[in-house]
Amino acid sequence: MRIKFSEITLKPILLISLWLIFFLSPLLSVFRFYFVVNNNLLGFHIKGFSSLLLYFPVFISVLVFLSLVLWFSEFIDKKLFTVHKKTLAILSLLNIVFLVAADSLRNLEYRNYPNFLYGNFGITVSQLEFMSFVAALELIMFLFILAYDLAFKIRGATKWRSNIVSTAKTEKASLFLAVAGFSGLVILSGYTFLNLPLMIKQEKRGYDAKVGIVYKYLVLLSDHTPKNAKVIHPPQGEKWSAIGNQPLIRYFLYPRVLISGALLNNLEFAKTIADAYFPEIDPTIDSTHWPKIDTINRTIIFDEKSEIRYKKLETIFESEEGRVFRVLF
Amino acid sequence: MGEFIVSVIIIIVMLSKKLFFFSIEPQYSASILGKLELGSLIVLFILGMFAFIKGARLYLRGRTGKRTSKKFDLLNLLLLVSVVFTIGMSLLINLNKTSLHWDAIALYDARAKFLEGGMKFSDMPTLSKYDNLNKYYYLLYPPYTSIGHFFWRNIGIFSQVPVGVYYSVTLVLLVAIVFFVAKESLGLRAALLLVLVAASNYSIFNISIKEYTNLPYALYIVAGILLLFSYLKTRKLWLFLFGVFFVSSSIWIRLLEPMWIAVSLAFGIAVFSKRHLLRWSLPFAILLVLSILQYVSWAYFTKVIAGNPGFLNFSPMTIIEPFVAVFTGAPIVVITTVARVWGAPFFIHFLALAALLLRWRLVLQKREILFLGLVLFFSISLYFLEFYFLSFQVDWWSTIAKSLDRSSTFLIPVSGYLLIYLITSSKVLVRRG
Numbered sequence: 222m223r224i225k226f227s228e229i230t231l232k233p234i235l236l237i238s239l240w241l242i243f244f245l246s247p248l249l250s251v252f253r254f255y256f257v258v259n260n261n262l263l264g265f266h267i268k269g270f271s272s273l274l275l276y277f278p279v280f281i282s283v284l285v286f287l288s289l290v291l292w293f294s295e296f297i298d299k300k301l302f303t304v305h306k307k308t309l310a311i312l313s314l315l316n317i318v319f320l321v322a323a324d325s326l327r328n329l330e331y332r333n334y335p336n337f338l339y340g341n342f343g344i345t346v347s348q349l350e351f352m353s354f355v356a357a358l359e360l361i362m363f364l365f366i367l368a369y370d371l372a373f374k375i376r377g378a379t380k381w382r383s384n385i386v387s388t389a390k391t392e393k394a395s396l397f398l399a400v401a402g403f404s405g406l407v408i409l410s411g412y413t414f415l416n417l418p419l420m421i422k423q424e425k426r427g428y429d430a431k432v433g434i435v436y437k438y439l440v441l442l443s444d445h446t447p448k449n450a451k452v453i454h455p456p457q458g459e460k461w462s463a464i465g466n467q468p469l470i471r472y473f474l475y476p477r478v479l480i481s482g483a484l485l486n487n488l489e490f491a492k493t494i495a496d497a498y499f500p501e502i503d504p505t506i507d508s509t510h511w512p513k514i515d516t517i518n519r520t521i522i523f524d525e526k527s528e529i530r531y532k533k534l535e536t537i538f539e540s541e542e543g544r545v546f547r548v549l550f
Numbered sequence: 551m552g553e554f555i556v557s558v559i560i561i562i563v564m565l566s567k568k569l570f571f572f573s574i575e576p577q578y579s580a581s582i583l584g585k586l587e588l589g590s591l592i593v594l595f596i597l598g599m600f601a602f603i604k605g606a607r608l609y610l611r612g613r614t615g616k617r618t619s620k621k622f623d624l625l626n627l628l629l630l631v632s633v634v635f636t637i638g639m640s641l642l643i644n645l646n647k648t649s650l651h652w653d654a655i656a657l658y659d660a661r662a663k664f665l666e667g668g669m670k671f672s673d674m675p676t677l678s679k680y681d682n683l684n685k686y687y688y689l690l691y692p693p694y695t696s697i698g699h700f701f702w703r704n705i706g707i708f709s710q711v712p713v714g715v716y717y718s719v720t721l722v723l724l725v726a727i728v729f730f731v732a733k734e735s736l737g738l739r740a741a742l743l744l745v746l747v748a749a750s751n752y753s754i755f756n757i758s759i760k761e762y763t764n765l766p767y768a769l770y771i772v773a774g775i776l777l778l779f780s781y782l783k784t785r786k787l788w789l790f791l792f793g794v795f796f797v798s799s800s801i802w803i804r805l806l807e808p809m810w811i812a813v814s815l816a817f818g819i820a821v822f823s824k825r826h827l828l829r830w831s832l833p834f835a836i837l838l839v840l841s842i843l844q845y846v847s848w849a850y851f852t853k854v855i856a857g858n859p860g861f862l863n864f865s866p867m868t869i870i871e872p873f874v875a876v877f878t879g880a881p882i883v884v885i886t887t888v889a890r891v892w893g894a895p896f897f898i899h900f901l902a903l904a905a906l907l908l909r910w911r912l913v914l915q916k917r918e919i920l921f922l923g924l925v926l927f928f929s930i931s932l933y934f935l936e937f938y939f940l941s942f943q944v945d946w947w948s949t950i951a952k953s954l955d956r957s958s959t960f961l962i963p964v965s966g967y968l969l970i971y972l973i974t975s976s977k978v979l980v981r982r983g
Contacts, residue, residue: 354894392977395908399972402901403747406966409894410750413636421643424759428649457683467681468656468688475660476667480680 230291233308240312243285243352244319246278247344254343278348286355293362294397309363316356323349323356324415331419357411361404428473435464437542438500439473445538445545448476451497453548455511456483456524464502482512482523491529491550498537499523501544521548552730553777554602557792560723560773561595564799567697574670578855587847590840591795598791605786629742633725636750640721640758644714647759654761657691659713662699672856689858692848694803695763717765721758724769725749728963731776735783735918740970748963753895753955760956763804768960770800771809775925775964778817778837782918794837801844807957810841812932816924820917872942884938891951895958899926902965905972912975922968929961 229235253274292305330337330346338344429436442452452474455461463469467479482499485491502511513522520528533549568588572579579585650659664674674688681687702708702716725745732741748754757764774796781789797813818834852858872880889896906913906923913920933954940947 391908395905395972396976398901398905398908399969399976402898402905402965403969403973405894405898405901406747406751406962406969409752409898410747413750413752413755416752417639420759421646424643424647426649428655431649431652432655466656466684467678468660468684469652471677472655472660472663475663478680479677481682483682484680 230288231295231305233304236285236288236292236308236312239281239285239288240315243281243355244315246281247342247348247352249274249277250343250345250348252343254339279351282352282355286358289355289359289362290401293400294393296366306363306366309359309366313360313363316360319356320353320360323353328419354408357408358404361407362400365400365404432469433463435461435502438464438502439470441538441540441543441545442477442498442500443473446477446498451478451480451494453480453482453485453494453497453499453512453523455502456481460509461502461511485523485529486527488529488550491531494550496547496549498545498547501546504543552733553727553780554788556723556726556730557773557777557796558599560727560769561792561795563698564694564770564795564802565591565595567694567701568802570697570701571671571693574665575672575851575855577672578851581850581855583843583847583850587843590843591799594791594795594840598788598795601786601788601791605788626739626742629739629746633742633746633749636746636755637718637721637725640755641715641718643759644712644718647712647714650713651760651762657687658695658761658763659699661688661693661696662703665696665700666703672851675856675858686859689852689856690806691763692802692805695761695766698766699761714759714761717758717761720765720769721749721754724754724765724772724963727769727773727776728967731780732967734780736967736970736974740974744963744966744970747966751959751962753959754962757956757959762956764956764959767800767804767957770796770803771813771960772963774798774800775813775922775960778813779918779921782820782921790833794840797837798841798844801841802848804957805845805848807933807936808845809929809932809960810845812928813925814838814841815928816921819924820921868942872939875942880941881934881938884941885934887948888934888937888951888954891948892954892958895955895962896930898969899930899961899965902968902972903927903930906968909972919968919971922964926961926964926968929958933958 257274292309295305326338326344327346327349338346338349432439446452454467454470455465457465457467465481467481471479480494480497485494499512501514503509511523514534515521515528516534518528518530519534520530521534522528529550531548531550535547536544537547538545568591572584572588575584579588654660661671661674664677671689671693675685677688678685698716699713702711702713708715725748728748729741729745732744736744754765754768757768774793777789777793777796780786781793797810801810814834814837817837821830821833823830875881903923903926906919906926913923937947937951940950
């Protein structure tokens with residue numbers, strides 16, 4: 222039974238067929254996106270068909286990965302002949318083409334916007350990355366077989382002394398795992414080189430890209446408040462993850478004293494602050510607009526809950542970028 | 551010789567930063583713990599220098615005067631060019647940067663800025679007086695990286711160069727120490743291959759273009775592990791002394807992951823000998839005690855001198871809860887989450903360990919390989935344990951688990967070494983001809 226299974230898995234035609242399905246599997250994602258998700262095919266709905274098409278490419282990738290593992294263990298057992306190596310050579314050439322194509326598609330996503338590939342073709346970046354990993358693994362495995370064929374030969378079972386045949390088996394398994402692990406390291410290195418253009422581009426970005434759109438408020442505060450000023454900022458949390466993060470904004474505002482709006486929940490505390498500056502955040506977006514100013518009742522809400530009465534409020538600076546206020550309690 | 555020169559450079563960098571820290575923190579430098587901390591490192595350095603000079607004299611006396619030329623073929627040249635290209639790309643990116651990364655803005659470079667403003671570390675918690683969430687933040691990480699940024703900005707020739715270049719220089723030192731140690735035991739080609747897969751590894755390259763503590767930490771802990779590895783192989787005293795210096799002083803770079811425990815445990819087991827109990831226990835005790843000293847002295851500085859609040863809650867309940875939760879399946883959630891966010895590097899470390907386990911006879915024969923294998927095993931176990939306990943303390947544990955890829959980079963050269971060693975020493979493949 223085991224021999225039969227081994228014979229079947231070693232058939233070059235099986236590996237080539239699997240590999241062709243593997244290469245063409247992104248087309249299933251495209252089909253799913255255009256004819257199943259966006260447009261109900263021929264007017265009838267099959268329950269689970271969309272999920273099947275979503276997971277089938279992953280299933281195929283896992284299948285070719287397993288077939289590769291089996292072929293490599295056969296190589297260790299000296300059962301790979303010229304025809305098998307030629308098959309791997311053909312697949313390696315196809316893999317190079319695939320890796321270049323996958324990289325171009327990934328770059329297309331980064332050049333446009335997140336989810337661009339899925340939005341237009343129904344293919345995800347993680348799907349491409351997993352397929353690239355499997356393709357790169359085949360390529361490295363072939364190169365390994367080629368290099369070792371030239372430099373080494375595999376010791377046959379008869380060359381081992383009979384009392385250590387079991388040791389030979391574990392040594393073979395150990396070698397297989399070590400080669401698989403090292404291939405993983407090579408793939409991670411390859412990933413670095415493939416991503417170099419993107420990394421160069423990303424690292425050239427300024428603070429407006431790294432901190433986000435709220436960086437403009439930090440520039441306003443830095444330019445229009447004195448260095449010994451006290452500055453109130455929004456509470457830290459999901460709404461104001463950057464502008465509410467005191468250690469982060471201190472880098473741009475030091476040596477000013479920073480006060481989290483979350484602490485301004487009563488007038489007694491506000492009076493100890495006495496005189497402070499703050500920017501108006503997102504005046505046109507209701508959910509992240511901060512702080513809530515009521516000029517009629519002369520109150521401000523800094524912590525999203527408590528109304529604090531102020532003595533005087535003046536606009537220190539105003540432009541298209543935003544406003545900076547000075548408040549006296 | 552190469553590893554000695556690189557080690558001395560790295561040690562001088564650490565000692566100069568420690569001396570600067572002592573000069574601005576008089577209360578700490580006057581304390582017994584402070585004196586012990588710096589004194590022990592200086593003693594390790596001086597003794598290591600003496601041990602090296604003594605060993606070098608014996609070596610020169612024993613030499614016949616003939617030098618063997620080493621083969622440097624096209625493949626080796628290609629590997630070398632690839633390593634230089636990788637480091638060059640890191641340098642190019644760092645030279646052209648216009649902004650720093652988030653954590654550097656919030657902490658590492660920010661503290662350098664405060665130092666420039668005349669502030670000392672023990673004053674920094676006062677900055678968070680009006681912050682409801684980050685009171686512990688400025689002393690959560692030891693000062694090594696920030697002092698490095700401060701030096702970089704204030705040393706004439708470097709001040710005009712972006713601080714990111716400091717990290718490319720750190721990458722060069724990491725590559726150099728890995729290369730010199732690996733060349734001795736694996737040979738020139740395998741050593742070049744190892745430094746290529748290490749330097750160009752996505753996780754390592756990524757931290758060479760980020761102004762974080764990760765790469766300096768990787769440099770010190772990898773240097774420590776590899777020198778202790780060489781000590782187990784050659785029993786040269788200077789390797790042990792410098793190795794202890796690196797492992798213990800790595801705590802002064804990153805404190806949150808106690809990987810020195812993993813290295814100390816691995817070393818203790820690897821040097822264990824029933825017959826020579828003193829010869830076993832003394833090196834282990836030196837490594838453990840000096841590492842604990844570094845840990846305790848920083849904790850003393852942050853708590854007693856600077857009055858920094860902690861961010862973890864240690865009540866009887868928070869200690870009992872994780873033990874009880876073992877029976878409710880909580881570890882499975884942590885294991886699957888950590889393995890998933892760690893990703894490919896975890897898979898590689900796992901394969902290296904499994905491959906090593908299958909050749910356990912060889913591992914037991916070679917103490918230095920056993921040491922590397924145990925470092926890998928204990929480090930992975932510690933990461934899982936750390937996240938398991940953290941999962942009962944803070945609900946953002948799975949978010950910080952995402953930084954595991956960065957903080958565990960020191961394991962890449964260790965796994966890389968083991969994998970190459972297992973392939974090249976395999977008896978399954980025999981050379982043709």
